[in-house]
Amino acid sequence: MNRRVLHIARNTFREAVRDRVLYNLIAFALLMSGAAILVGQISIDIERLVVINLGLTAVSLFGVVIAIFIGIGLVSKEIDRRTLYTILTRPVRRWEFITGKFFGLAGTLLVNTLCMAVGVFAALLYVSHRFQRADGWVLVALYFIVLQFLIITALALLFSAFSTPLMSAVFAFALFVVGCFSEDLRGFAAMAHGAEKWLATAAAYVIPNFSALNVITSVAHGQPVSGQLVLYNTIYALIYVLMALSGAVLIFERRNLK
Amino acid sequence: MPAIEILGLEKTYHVGFWRKQAKRALHPLQLTVAEGEIFGFLGPNGAGKTTTIKMLMGLVFPSGGTARVLGGSISDPAVRAQVGFLPEQPYFYDYLTARELLEYYGQLSGIPGQERRQKVKAMLERVGLGEAGNVQLRKFSKGMLQRVGIAQAILHDPKIVIFDEPMSGLDPMGRREVRDLIEQLKQEGKTVFFSTHILSDAEALCDRVAILHQGQLRGVGAVAELTANVQGKIELIWSGTTAPAALKAISAELHVSGDTVRAVLAEDRQESALDILKQSGLRLISLTPVRSSLEDYFVSQVGPDKISAGAGS
Ligand SMILES: Nc1ncnc2c1ncn2[C@@H]1O[C@H](COP(=O)(O)OP(=O)(O)OP(=O)(O)O)[C@@H](O)[C@H]1O
Numbered sequence: 001m002n003r004r005v006l007h008i009a010r011n012t013f014r015e016a017v018r019d020r021v022l023y024n025l026i027a028f029a030l031l032m033s034g035a036a037i038l039v040g041q042i043s044i045d046i047e048r049l050v051v052i053n054l055g056l057t058a059v060s061l062f063g064v065v066i067a068i069f070i071g072i073g074l075v076s077k078e079i080d081r082r083t084l085y086t087i088l089t090r091p092v093r094r095w096e097f098i099t100g101k102f103f104g105l106a107g108t109l110l111v112n113t114l115c116m117a118v119g120v121f122a123a124l125l126y127v128s129h130r131f132q133r134a135d136g137w138v139l140v141a142l143y144f145i146v147l148q149f150l151i152i153t154a155l156a157l158l159f160s161a162f163s164t165p166l167m168s169a170v171f172a173f174a175l176f177v178v179g180c181f182s183e184d185l186r187g188f189a190a191m192a193h194g195a196e197k198w199l200a201t202a203a204a205y206v207i208p209n210f211s212a213l214n215v216i217t218s219v220a221h222g223q224p225v226s227g228q229l230v231l232y233n234t235i236y237a238l239i240y241v242l243m244a245l246s247g248a249v250l251i252f253e254r255r256n257l258k
Numbered sequence: 259m260p261a262i263e264i265l266g267l268e269k270t271y272h273v274g275f276w277r278k279q280a281k282r283a284l285h286p287l288q289l290t291v292a293e294g295e296i297f298g299f300l301g302p303n304g305a306g307k308t309t310t311i312k313m314l315m316g317l318v319f320p321s322g323g324t325a326r327v328l329g330g331s332i333s334d335p336a337v338r339a340q341v342g343f344l345p346e347q348p349y350f351y352d353y354l355t356a357r358e359l360l361e362y363y364g365q366l367s368g369i370p371g372q373e374r375r376q377k378v379k380a381m382l383e384r385v386g387l388g389e390a391g392n393v394q395l396r397k398f399s400k401g402m403l404q405r406v407g408i409a410q411a412i413l414h415d416p417k418i419v420i421f422d423e424p425m426s427g428l429d430p431m432g433r434r435e436v437r438d439l440i441e442q443l444k445q446e447g448k449t450v451f452f453s454t455h456i457l458s459d460a461e462a463l464c465d466r467v468a469i470l471h472q473g474q475l476r477g478v479g480a481v482a483e484l485t486a487n488v489q490g491k492i493e494l495i496w497s498g499t500t501a502p503a504a505l506k507a508i509s510a511e512l513h514v515s516g517d518t519v520r521a522v523l524a525e526d527r528q529e530s531a532l533d534i535l536k537q538s539g540l541r542l543i544s545l546t547p548v549r550s551s552l553e554d555y556f557v558s559q560v561g562p563d564k565i566s567a568g569a570g571s
């Protein structure tokens with residue numbers, strides 16, 4: 001990878017760590033251990049179901065909040081506080097800055113998710129005393145969750161390339177929520193007619209398809225994930241991230257810094 | 259080849275959320291800075307200095323015109339590698355220490371590892387932060403941040419240095435140090451372009467200056483050239499407690515202190531003033547020519563009302 005992109009990514013990661021972003025892990029650890037102890041006491045059959053469901057949902061929500069929070073925060077801070085002045089007047093291209101930020105944020109989320117994954121598996125071990133073959137699918141679910149984070153981070157960068165932090169956060173959260181219901185939107189598009197059909201189809205393409213990336217429930221029931229879905233989701237996420245980042249770069253290249 | 263050529267750069271900002279109003283921050287500006295010179299960019303608050311510099315550095319896009327730096331465009335990273343920049347009121351990543359920050363900037367400027375560590379260390383010493391290298395920037399004072407700003411601008415040994423108000427926020431000692439540093443940079447063969455309100459600094463340092471007011475260029479040249487055309491003044495001191503009415507009428511300033519009166523007046527009034535003193539029977543104590551300074555020129559171009567606002571910061 002390009003050296004400068006790497007340096008910017010590393011500095012972004014360092015900033016996130018020093019801004020105590022990883023402290024969210026404490027809250028997550030408390031939540032997981034509380035849930036595990038509680039579930040272990042009351043239920044007989046459904047411990048695994050509850051722990052996987054709750055654990056993965058928590059991983060996903062914590063991560064989404066962090067992705068939006070730091071994705072927008074760490075970029076808009078550079079613009080607002082004008083730290084960008086001394087970066088972009090060096091032999092650094094604007095696309096290198098955006099790309100470096102993306103990788104730094106992605107790295108932060110990855111480390112965060114890894115720690116959380118350890119927590120989920122620890123809780124799983126606590127309630128069912130041993131791992132089963134089906135637990136491997138939890139890893140696939142986690143992989144899909146990371147793909148979601150990448151998409152959201154790219155969107156956060158796209159929004160903060162032209163909008164205020166608050167508006168960017170609102171856009172990003174709205175897209176996340178709508179994206180979780182994208183399956184329904186696709187269903188609606190299939191049934192609708194005329195202008196409605198067009199609108200719904202267009203929206204279904206623009207809005208990130210988080211339904212397909214969410215396999216938490218089926219994994220919690222021990223159902224496998226098809227290899228085809230893994231492949232499709234990977235390609236889908238890569239294309240989505242690439243397009244969102246390209247948009248961010250295109251806007252940012254033309255932007256006057258304040 | 260000139261170091262910097264500003265070819266008709268202009269900027270109009272559109273302000274207001276709903277009905278956008280056009281605000282001309284800079285009229286088309288024509289300016290050339292030769293290689294190896296110290297060039298002062300002067301003007302009162304809001305004159306358009308920072309706007310010009312930001313366009314020059316490619317941070318803000320001009321409404322018209324272009325600029326060339328070392329014969330190339332600032333959008334070319336190879337050109338930017340040759341330029342050092344200190345922004346106005348710089349702010350840095352406050353979670354880093356001064357050393358980490360300079361390391362990071364050195365990496366981005368492509369300075370290789372071993373050399374970078376040495377340069378960072380030497381640079382911290384050079385700007386007087388040798389002791390504070392491992393302190394997080396959030397604990398730095400304004401003047402210390404300004405020093406970090408200067409350090410990052412010259413770390414990669416650029417050919418051209420562009421400083422936006424390098425003296426602001428510094429104590430008298432610090433200002434002196436920055437002055438010396440700018441002179442050293444010239445000795446090293448670098449071109450220095452800096453904006454300032456502090457006329458005495460510009461006068462002491464600059465080979466040439468440009469004066470900007472309300473987005474328009476009001477004068478360019480060597481300080482001596484610019485001040486040559488400004489009418490000189492003389493200072494008269496005589497013993498007494500009052501001034502004759504005729505003398506009052508032609509004096510620009512009059513101060514009575516104790517039993518002497520001091521008057522400042524235009525050079526060409528010297529003869530008539532002496533006549534008046536003689537006729538009134540007053541005893542002359544001294545007559546001294548006042549060297550016309552950059553400040554006089556500045557006032558003549560910008561108006562005295564603007565000076566007081568400009569000289570403060
Ligand atoms: N982002 C902006 N949007 C709108 N107007 C702006 C913007 N930046 C600067 N201006 C206006 O442009 C004019 C020139 O501002 P500039 O900052 O270039 O002045 P300056 O000479 O650097 O002043 P100072 O000595 O106070 O730093 C001012 O009238 C200012 O209000």
Ligand SMILES: [Mg+2]
Pocket residue numbers: 307308309346422
């Ligand atoms: Mg300014």
